[in-house]
Amino acid sequence: MDVSSFVLLSHEQALRRQLDITANNMANTDTVGYKREGAVFHEYVENAEEAPLADARKTSFVLDYGTVHDTSQGAFQATGNPLDVMIEGPGYLNVENPAGGVAYTRAGFIKVLENGDLAISGGQRLLDANGQPINVPIEEIGKVTITADGAVMGEQGELGRIAVTGFADENMLEVRGDGLLTGTGGTPAGARLRTGGVEASNVEPIVETTHMVEILRSYQTSQRMSSDLAEMRRRAIDRLSRIG
Incomplete structure (x- = not known):
């Protein structure tokens, strides 16, 4: 697995974390006193000693930092x-x-x-x-x-x-x-x-539903990019096998 696949994997793990939190918020829509949660992510930059290009030495991954609570007053x-x-x-x-x-x-x-x-x-x-x-x-x-x-x-x-x-x-x-x-x-x-x-809970179901749809679309985009990378590798291997 190359660096690009690791980057996509970290992104998909972050999306899974967001999906879990959003689902938990929706499950607590009717929970008295519940405060909506949100995910916090940080960028983790890895510096490679060797890379084909200088710009490729730094690779950014998504780091799950924790959760925060929306402390706004419920109705x-x-x-x-x-x-x-x-x-x-x-x-x-x-x-x-x-x-x-x-x-x-x-x-x-x-x-x-x-x-x-x-x-x-x-x-x-x-x-x-x-x-x-x-x-x-x-x-x-x-x-x-x-x-x-x-x-x-x-x-x-x-x-x-x-x-x-x-x-x-x-x-x-x-x-x-x-x-x-x-x-x-x-x-x-x-x-x-x-x-x-x-x-009452300060969760707004419409907002959480919209957020869930956005997460699913982002995950689908990541999956398409992963499939495209796999196809690029397949073609590269096929061309290299024909040399000589």
Whole structure:
């Protein structure tokens, strides 16, 4: 396999990566709080010591560098549950990490567990700024409200305050795969909470479908170039075999 084939192969691998990310975005169109992902690629230049031409000594390959998240706000999706919240602005709700420590999410489906602790839909308990669960006394269940600044209010006063954490670089957060993210370096965020609904995914299906079509067309072009190169090699070998 010559250099040109390696270059085409790196391009096709990058296209496969883009296709996987786009398909994942489309699969999460209805996932509450989901942020669209995008691929990031860098150019990797290899310098060959020997080449037939000076300009041919440098070969550019595509290097898969990672993914970034589109942190734009999703639309408000009313649920009718007064405990459900959407974060207006940057930041994440603090919840218990099943693996230990603190995890983060923007999926604001909130419910009251049997013991009175507030939790998200997956059962992970909501935490306050001190990393402690927020408990609702049995007599207060059904009478709780949440204010815009995150205070959980009962008939007898404040029961706790929901912590919202922000990150200077949200792309450093690690996606767990269960709607939760983990990371370090977070600081308290001054975001406001909107109750009675949750944040919808910021994925736009039409945009993702268009992107998928563009990826497939690019892959088809790469395949045609690969076929043309193979045909050029075949002809060259055929001509060389006739010499002498």
